[in-house]
Amino acid sequence: MNDAELEGFRPNRYFARSWALLTRDRGWIKPVLVMFAALLVPVVGTLGVMGYVAEWARLTAWGVNAAPKQKGVRVGACIASGWRVFVVTLVWNLGSALVSAVLGLIPLIGPLLAFVWMVCSLFLGIVIMVAALRATIYQKIVAGLRVPTVWQMVRSDVGGLMRILGMQIAAAAVLWLASAVFVLLALVNVVPQLIYFADYVAEFDAIMSASTRMAVFFQMIVTMLTTMGPWMVVLSVVSGICGIVMMMLGYTATGLWMRQFNVAAWGRDEDPLPGSAPQAQPEAPAPAQGQTEPTEAEPRPTEPSPTEPSPTAPAEPDPSPVDAAEPEPPSAGPILLGPVTTDPDDSPEEGGPQ
Numbered sequence: 001m002n003d004a005e006l007e008g009f010r011p012n013r014y015f016a017r018s019w020a021l022l023t024r025d026r027g028w029i030k031p032v033l034v035m036f037a038a039l040l041v042p043v044v045g046t047l048g049v050m051g052y053v054a055e056w057a058r059l060t061a062w063g064v065n066a067a068p069k070q071k072g073v074r075v076g077a078c079i080a081s082g083w084r085v086f087v088v089t090l091v092w093n094l095g096s097a098l099v100s101a102v103l104g105l106i107p108l109i110g111p112l113l114a115f116v117w118m119v120c121s122l123f124l125g126i127v128i129m130v131a132a133l134r135a136t137i138y139q140k141i142v143a144g145l146r147v148p149t150v151w152q153m154v155r156s157d158v159g160g161l162m163r164i165l166g167m168q169i170a171a172a173a174v175l176w177l178a179s180a181v182f183v184l185l186a187l188v189n190v191v192p193q194l195i196y197f198a199d200y201v202a203e204f205d206a207i208m209s210a211s212t213r214m215a216v217f218f219q220m221i222v223t224m225l226t227t228m229g230p231w232m233v234v235l236s237v238v239s240g241i242c243g244i245v246m247m248m249l250g251y252t253a254t255g256l257w258m259r260q261f262n263v264a265a266w267g268r269d270e271d272p273l274p275g276s277a278p279q280a281q282p283e284a285p286a287p288a289q290g291q292t293e294p295t296e297a298e299p300r301p302t303e304p305s306p307t308e309p310s311p312t313a314p315a316e317p318d319p320s321p322v323d324a325a326e327p328e329p330p331s332a333g334p335i336l337l338g339p340v341t342t343d344p345d346d347s348p349e350e351g352g353p354q
Contacts, residue, residue: 051082060255
C-alpha cells in the first residue's frame with residue numbers, strides 16, 4: 001500500500017491501512033515483543049502497553065502516518081497515558097454494568113433486556129475505544145467521559161465502527177480457531193498416556209495401597225505437565241503477541257476512523273465538534289428555535305478559531321518532539337505530540353498541523 005492510500009480519511013479498508021501503518025518500518029515486531037515482555041510486569045507493564053498503543057493511535061488520528069516508534073519513547077508518559085485509558089474504560093464498563101443490573105430488575109422481561117444489553121455491549125467496546133482515544137488526544141481523563149460528544153461522533157458514522165468491530169471479531173475468531181487446533185495437537189500426545197494410566201489403575205486397583213495410588217496420581221500429573229507444558233508455553237507466547245497486534249490494529253483503525261472529524265480543528269474538550277451546532281440545538285429545546293438559531297449562528301464564524309492554533313502548532317515540534325509535549329495549558333485543545341515521538345519523514349495529512 002502506497003503513502004497516498006494512507007493519507008486522510010477513507011471510509012473503508014481499515015484493516016489493510018492499519019496493517020500497512022503497523023508494518024511500515026523495518027523491525028516493526030520489536031516494539032511488539034517489548035510490549036509482550038512488559039506485560040510480565042504487574043500493573044505498570046499493562047498500563048505502559050495500553051498507553052503506548054493509545055499514543056500511537058493518537059498520532060494516527062492527527063493524520064500522522066507513522067509506524068510504532070522503536071526509540072525515543074518516554075515510558076513514564078506512556079504509563080500515565082495508560083492510566084487515563086484504564087480509568088475511562090473502567091468508568092464506561094461500570095456504567096454498562098449498572099445499566100445491565102437495572103434492566104435485570106425489570107419484572108418479566110428483565111432477563112431478556114439484560115441479555116440484549118449484553119449483546120449490545122459488543123459494540124460498546126468500540127465506543128469505549130473512541131472515548132479512550134479522545135481522552136488520549138486531549139491528555140485528560142474527563143475528555144473521554146464526555147458522553148454527548150462521544151455519542152455525537154459515534155452516531156455520525158456507525159457503519160465505520162461496525163467495520164472495525166467486524167475486523168476485531170474476525171481476528172479473534174481466527175486466533176481462537178488456531179488456539180483450539182494447537183490445543184488438540186497437544187492433547188494428541190497426552191491422551192495415549194492418560195489411557196495407559198487409567199488402564200493401569202483399573203487393572204491393579206484392588207491390590208494397590210493408598211501410597212501407591214498417590215504415587216501413580218503424581219506420576220500422571222508430572223507426565224501431563226512435561227508433555228503439554230511446552231505446548232502451553234508456546235501457545236501463551238503466540239496468543240499474547242497476537243493479542244497485542246490485534247489491540248494495536250483496533251486502536252489504529254479507530255484513529256483512522258477519527259480522522260474524519262478533523263482533530264486539528266477541535267477546541268477545548270468541553271466544546272462540541274466543529275460544525276456540529278445544528279445537531280446540538282435539540283439538547284436545549286427551552287428557548288424558541290427562532291431565537292436559538294441566530295444565537296448559534298453568530299458564534300459559528302468564530303468556530304474555525306480552533307484551527308488558528310494549527311499555524312502556531314508548528315512551534316511545538318520545533319524545539320524537540322520529546323520535550324514539546326510537556327507543557328499542557330489548563331484549557332488547551334488537543335495535543336499533537338506525546339511520549340511516542342515521530343520521525344522527520346512522518347508528516348501529518350494536508351491541512352493539519354505540521
